[in-house]
Amino acid sequence: MGYLYELKGVVSAGKEARVYWGVSPKGDDLAVKIYLTATAEFRKSILKYIIGDPRFDKYVPKSTRKLMILWARKEFKNYKLLYSVGVSVPKPIVQRDNVVIMEFIGKSGRRAPLLKEVELSSDEYIAIFSGVLEDVRRAYREARLVHGDLSEYNIMVWKGRHYIIDVSQAVKTSHPHALALLVRDLRNLRRYFGEEVGIEVPSLEEMFHYVTGEELRPGLAVLP
Numbered sequence: 001m002g003y004l005y006e007l008k009g010v011v012s013a014g015k016e017a018r019v020y021w022g023v024s025p026k027g028d029d030l031a032v033k034i035y036l037t038a039t040a041e042f043r044k045s046i047l048k049y050i051i052g053d054p055r056f057d058k059y060v061p062k063s064t065r066k067l068m069i070l071w072a073r074k075e076f077k078n079y080k081l082l083y084s085v086g087v088s089v090p091k092p093i094v095q096r097d098n099v100v101i102m103e104f105i106g107k108s109g110r111r112a113p114l115l116k117e118v119e120l121s122s123d124e125y126i127a128i129f130s131g132v133l134e135d136v137r138r139a140y141r142e143a144r145l146v147h148g149d150l151s152e153y154n155i156m157v158w159k160g161r162h163y164i165i166d167v168s169q170a171v172k173t174s175h176p177h178a179l180a181l182l183v184r185d186l187r188n189l190r191r192y193f194g195e196e197v198g199i200e201v202p203s204l205e206e207m208f209h210y211v212t213g214e215e216l217r218p219g220l221a222v223l224p
């Protein structure tokens with residue numbers, strides 16, 4: 001590829017995607033995310049995030065391989081956009097076919113822990129919570145994107161800093177379900193930081209207003 005010198009161990013083997021530790025020709029660690037074949041169920045679940053996103057729904061491929069390439073392209077585009085407005089995500093490097101290459105978060109092939117896997121002090125949790133919420137706001141306002149699967153499983157913590165990952169499903173704010181997805185993301189953050197970790201968090205209404213500048217009215221954010 002020119003960007004990748006060597007593919008090393010597997011970092012994560014999910015159902016639909018595998019993440020490998022790779023090394024660049026210069027010797028930098030890379031994360032190499034490869035989308036594999038999709039089940040009919042996965043196909044159905046990802047179509048919701050493709051149809052309705054004006055960037056990707058002009059032509060929705062029938063073949064699974066083409067759909068996975070589109071899914072990788074969508075993730076890379078989302079990473080680029082988020083990175084360009086200063087949201088804390090791994091730096092995207094290149095995408096080709098069903099492969100997305102980005103900055104490796106961690107050291108010597110050992111990935112950084114997920115938020116779910118770390119134990120921090122209250123002050124550290126407070127700092128990460130406000131940083132993540134600020135990123136959700138920046139993503140919404142400056143990238144016009146809603147993550148759509150934000151939780152303690154898709155945030156990594158490295159050197160006191162958070163990194164938001166797994167952005168293939170992120171949609172433009174014009175997507176018909178964007179606000180419902182945003183509310184679900186905010187609920188997840190409140191549940192994790194408020195209920196599980198136990199720090200003080202704002203109300204859902206306050207968080208929604210902080211992110212969008214709008215009032216959260218009933219019926220605005222229903223997922224079908």
Ligand SMILES: Nc1ncnc2c1ncn2[C@@H]1O[C@H](COP(=O)(O)OP(=O)(O)OP(=O)(O)O)[C@@H](O)[C@H]1O
Nearest residue numbers: 012013014015017019031090103104105111165166
């Ligand atoms: N840039 C990165 N640097 C280091 N590790 C990463 C990076 N991106 C992803 N990972 C690791 O790979 C895992 C899976 O990545 P990601 O969440 O993007 O894929 P996924 O499609 O959700 O896969 P899964 O279903 O396994 O969660 C992450 O939980 C994380 O541990």
Ligand SMILES: [Mg+2]
Nearest residue numbers: 153154165166
């Ligand atoms: Mg994930």
